[in-house]
Amino acid sequence: MxxxxxxxxxxxxxxxxxxxxxxxxxxxxxxxxxxxxxxxxxxxxxxxxxxxxxxxxxxxxxxxxxxxxxxxxxxxxxxxxxxxxxxxxxxxxxxxxxxxxxxxxxxxxxxxxxxxxxxxxxxxxxxxxxxxxxxxxxxxxxxxxxxGSRRPADEQGPMPKPTLVNSCHTHRIDGEAVKVLWPEHRRGAAR
Incomplete structure (x- = not known):
């Protein structure tokens, strides 16, 4: 806290x-x-x-x-x-x-x-x-x-890098939030 x-x-x-x-x-x-x-x-x-x-x-x-x-x-x-x-x-x-x-x-x-x-x-x-x-x-x-209620981890296939990635401390590329926002299995070649 x-x-x-x-x-x-x-x-x-x-x-x-x-x-x-x-x-x-x-x-x-x-x-x-x-x-x-x-x-x-x-x-x-x-x-x-x-x-x-x-x-x-x-x-x-x-x-x-x-x-x-x-x-x-x-x-x-x-x-x-x-x-x-x-x-x-x-x-x-x-x-x-x-x-x-x-x-x-x-x-x-x-x-x-x-x-x-x-x-x-x-x-x-x-x-x-x-x-x-x-x-x-x-x-x-x-x-x-x-x-709706779908989450990035629930889907398959590559997704573009979200604009939030590396925009602040919480959304740093190696942070826990980005693992949810942009799961490894969805990154493809767009790292």
Whole structure:
């Protein structure tokens, strides 16, 4: 059992960041992956370009990525409902540059190349990385539904290496979880 996090001393909230994401199946066979990021000051704040009342978002950003089953982005729409300046929404259309990209190895690096620095909004670009994980979880949910109660070990024949292999400590190639996820008898030549 993991050690618990010690109870903190008294503390006063100064900033809240809320990130919420969801994945949806569409009736055209594609998937919408939606995300929202909000930064809120409980006491309000006086910014250079505007005053933000207590409990009102400094940032309220939204992105919708439309992806296919192979996690290729077919469309991307960004919206800045609220930002620290009136100039922030000028960058929304830049996120169309995500179209055609595949979510997988190297995705974050490519997003940074296309939308890093002055080519994008720091917070929207950060949200894209969170949406990539949500997109993968959405497709995993679909595959679990399609697979039903069958497990990889119950089937025969080679299967491609799952994208989870070597993605984290638990899913390392030599770990116990991968023996279940990608059984030896199913690996074939695709090691």
């Amino acid at each position: 993991s050690p618990s996090i010690p109870a903190p001393a008294w503390r006063k909230p100064l900033h809240h960041r809320h990130i919420a994401t969801s994945g949806f199946a569409r009736n055209d066979g594609l998937f919408d992956i939606e995300g929202q990021l909000q930064d809120i000051s409980p006491d309000g704040t006086d910014l250079i370009f505007r005053t933000v009342p207590a409990g009102t978002p400094i940032h309220d950003l939204r992105i919708v990525l439309t992806v296919d089953r192979e996690l290729v982005i077919r469309g991307a729409r960004a919206r800045i409902e609220s930002g620290p300046t009136i100039y922030c929404p000028e960058i929304e259309s830049a996120y169309a540059a995500l179209s055609g990209m595949r979510i997988g190895p190297g995705f974050k690096r490519e997003v940074k190349a296309r939308l890093g620095g002055v080519q994008g909004c720091t917070h929207l670009t950060e949200l894209v990385s969170v949406l990539a994980t949500t997109a993968m979880q959405t497709i995993f949910a679909l595959l679990r539904t399609e697979r």
